[in-house]
Amino acid sequence: MKILIVEDERKTAAFLKKGLEENEFVADIAADGETGVSLMLQGNYDLIILDVMLPGRDGWSVLRELRQRQNQTPVLFLTARDSVPDRVHGLELGADDYIVKPFAFSELLARIRSILRRGPVRQAAMLQVADLEIDVQRHKAVRQGRTLDLTPKEFLLLSLLARRTGHAISRTLIAEQVWDINFDSGTNIVDVHMHRLRSKVDDPFEIKLIHTVRGIGYILEHRQG
Structure with missing residues (x-):
């Protein structure tokens, strides 16, 4: 299974990559929104872990473009933005799950496996x-x-x-x-x-x-x- 991590905090991205690879996933990192979009559209990923606050373009616009291009790769938001309106917005844009930082890696891993078991969910407008x-x-x-x-x-x-x-x-x-x-x-x-x-x-x-x-x-x- 191949996962893309779109995260600008180097320590967080490295921690995620190490943890995922220890659990037999292949993980790539994109440090900004534009790079994230480019990799998403050509990388054939099974799941994307996406931050909201990114350099260049935020996670909202990244996911919006992905869904507008009819790409239904599962997306899990992992972000410090913890308000209810933010969660609602993320899910309405087509995210499959939303986790707030700080987080427990064991919970993140469980959520990832749950998403991969059920496959991408197309959110109706x-x-x-x-x-x-x-x-x-x-x-x-x-x-x-x-x-x-x-x-x-x-x-x-x-x-x-x-x-x-x-x-x-x-x-x-x-x-x-x-x-x-x-x-x-x-x-x-x-x-x-x-x-x-x-x-x-x-x-x-x-x-x-x-x-x-x-x-x-x-x-x-x-x-x-």
Whole structure:
């Protein structure tokens, strides 16, 4: 497996390259965005680790160009930018995962292997479940013609559920993707935010779309009857 590391911090890039090669990956390094794009388009990589803050051009524009060229190589953002809007933006551009620095290499390696097992995921610009429409580019959700007033976290949570419509998503995965934390069974952060999301997505409407899957987590789907 061949991985491209697009990272301008030399120590971080060298650390990543060494760790990946010790785990039987082949790793190349690009220290700026332009070099990264050039290598991406000719290097036939299995996965790309991409920083956001890069010399020349940032990681957002690098990924945008890659997807505009219909290149669906899996991309994992590894960056110090830890705000929820940044994570939402990265995933909407077509990233397969988003990890915030500082990071544990063991977790990074696990995320890489998970991405490679499932292959590249094509992110849709519009998502629809029954009468719920989600415009991921404009950060807008509409149900029965009514715009839903969602916070950035709620929008990211709803988008995560919508991309996996009909499949139960565990609380652990939700915590990792929305808050970038390892889920602690002693906290109810996921359930609290899901309750708030339901109050906006489901409570004003007759048909309920968000359902609890006992012992697992939550699912978004239109259940007949």
